[in-house]
Amino acid sequence: MSRVYNFSAGPAVLPEEVLKEAAAEMLDYNGTGMSVMEMSHRSKAFEEIIKTAEQDIRDLMNIPDNYKVLFLQGGASQQFAMIPMNLMKNKVADYIVTGQWAKKAWQEASKYGKANKIASSEDETFSYIPDCSDLPISEDADYVYICENNTIYGTKFKTLPNTKGKTLVADVSSCFLSEPVDVSKYGIIYGGVQKNVGPAGMVIVIIREDLITDDVLEGTPTMLKYKTHADAGSLYNTPPAYNIYICGKVFKWLKKMGGLEKMKELNEKKAKVLYDFLDESKLFKGTVRKEDRSLMNVPFVTGDADLDAKFVKEAKEAGFENLKGHRTVGGMRASIYNAMPIEGVEKLVEFMKKFEKENM
Numbered sequence: 394m395s396r397v398y399n400f401s402a403g404p405a406v407l408p409e410e411v412l413k414e415a416a417a418e419m420l421d422y423n424g425t426g427m428s429v430m431e432m433s434h435r436s437k438a439f440e441e442i443i444k445t446a447e448q449d450i451r452d453l454m455n456i457p458d459n460y461k462v463l464f465l466q467g468g469a470s471q472q473f474a475m476i477p478m479n480l481m482k483n484k485v486a487d488y489i490v491t492g493q494w495a496k497k498a499w500q501e502a503s504k505y506g507k508a509n510k511i512a513s514s515e516d517e518t519f520s521y522i523p524d525c526s527d528l529p530i531s532e533d534a535d536y537v538y539i540c541e542n543n544t545i546y547g548t549k550f551k552t553l554p555n556t557k558g559k560t561l562v563a564d565v566s567s568c569f570l571s572e573p574v575d576v577s578k579y580g581i582i583y584g585g586v587q588k589n590v591g592p593a594g595m596v597i598v599i600i601r602e603d604l605i606t607d608d609v610l611e612g613t614p615t616m617l618k619y620k621t622h623a624d625a626g627s628l629y630n631t632p633p634a635y636n637i638y639i640c641g642k643v644f645k646w647l648k649k650m651g652g653l654e655k656m657k658e659l660n661e662k663k664a665k666v667l668y669d670f671l672d673e674s675k676l677f678k679g680t681v682r683k684e685d686r687s688l689m690n691v692p693f694v695t696g697d698a699d700l701d702a703k704f705v706k707e708a709k710e711a712g713f714e715n716l717k718g719h720r721t722v723g724g725m726r727a728s729i730y731n732a733m734p735i736e737g738v739e740k741l742v743e744f745m746k747k748f749e750k751e752n753m
C-alpha cells in the first residue's frame with residue numbers, strides 16, 4: 394500500500410486514522426455483526442452514531458442551543474435552491490459574488506425572487522474579496538449571502554460583511570471546521586462535507602431556529618423544507634448514514650487534535666510554508682491578493698501554461714496528486730485541508746524548489 398499526498402479540492406484527503414478505523418469496522422461495527430452501511434437508520438447503534446456526531450460538532454463549533462444541526466443530502470449545491478425556497482419571504486435577497494459557487498447560488502436564487510448582486514470581484518477574476526463594510530443592502534432583503542472561502546480562486550473573507558442587521562447565510566464548504574467561528578453571527582452556515590470533513594453527497598446545515606418555518610415558497614417539495622428535517626432530527630427519510638458515521642469519526646479526530654483553535658494554528662503554520670515560498674520564488678507566484686488568501690486552497694502559476702502542465706505532470710510522478718488548477722482558471726492549486734499533514738506541504742515546497750532550479 395502506498396498513499397500519495399492528495400492536494401485535491403474535493404473530494405479530498407481524510408485523516409488516515411479515520412480511514413483505518415472505518416476499515417477495521419467494515420465487517421462488524423461495534424459488535425453488531427454488520428457494517429454501518431448495512432444497518433437500519435432506526436437502529437439503536439445508528440441512533441448512537443448520529444446523536445454522538447451531532448453533539449461532537451456542537452462541541453467543536455460551540456453551536457448555540459437555538460441552532461439546529463441538519464445532516465442532509467444533495468451536497469452543497471442543493472442549498473443554492475433550498476435557501477431561497479425557505480427564506481425568501483419578501484422574495485428579495487442580496488448576494489456577494491466572489492467566485493463560481495457564489496455565482497451559482499445567486500443564479501439559482503434568481504429563479505425564486507429578486508436576487509441582487511450587491512458586490513462582486515469578477516472584474517479581477519475573483520482574486521480578491523470586495524470591501525463589504527458598507528454595501529447597498531436592500532431594505533427588504535430576506536438575507537445576505539456569501540461564500541466564505543472560495544475554493545476555486547483561493548480567497549477567504551477575513552471579516553464578515555456588514556449586513557446592516559439582515560440575516561447572514563454562508564457557504565463554508567471549503568473552510569468547514571478549519572478554524573473557530575462565531576455561529577451566532579449567521580442565520581445559516583452550511584457546508585458540503587467532501588472538502589474538509591467526509592465523503593461527498595452530504596451537506597451539514599447549521600440553522601437558527603426562527604428560520605425554520607412552514608412559511609416557505611409555494612410548491613417547495615417536502616424534502617426541501619428545513620422544517621421537515623429539523624422536526625425529524627435528520628431522519629425524515631433514510632439519511633446518508635455512512636457519511637454521517639465517517640463525519641462523526643472526523644469530529645472525534647478533530648477533538649483529539651485539540652479542537653478548532655488548534656486546527657487554526659496548524660492550518661496557519663501549514664499555509665505559511667507554501668505562501669512564504671510563493672512570495673520568494675522567481676518561477677511560481679500566488680494569484681490572490683495577500684490579505685484575502687485562503688488557508689485551505691492555494692492557487693499559483695508560473696505564467697506559462699506549458700510549464701504549468703509540465704509541473705503538474707512531474708509532481709504527479711513524484712507522488713503529489715491533484716495539483717492541477719480548476720478547469721476554468723488553469724495553473725495549479727494546492728488544497729491543504731485539515732487532514733493534509735504539514736510534511737505534505739513541506740515536501741511539495743521542496744519539490745517546487747527543485748523544479749524551479751531545473752526550469753529557470
Ligand SMILES: *Cc1c(COP(=O)(O)O)cnc(C)c1O
Binds near residue numbers: 403471567588
Ligand atoms: C465544492 C463546493 C460546492 C459544491 O458542492 P457539491 O457538494 O458538489 O454540491 C459548493 N460550494 C463550495 C464553496 C464548494 O467548495
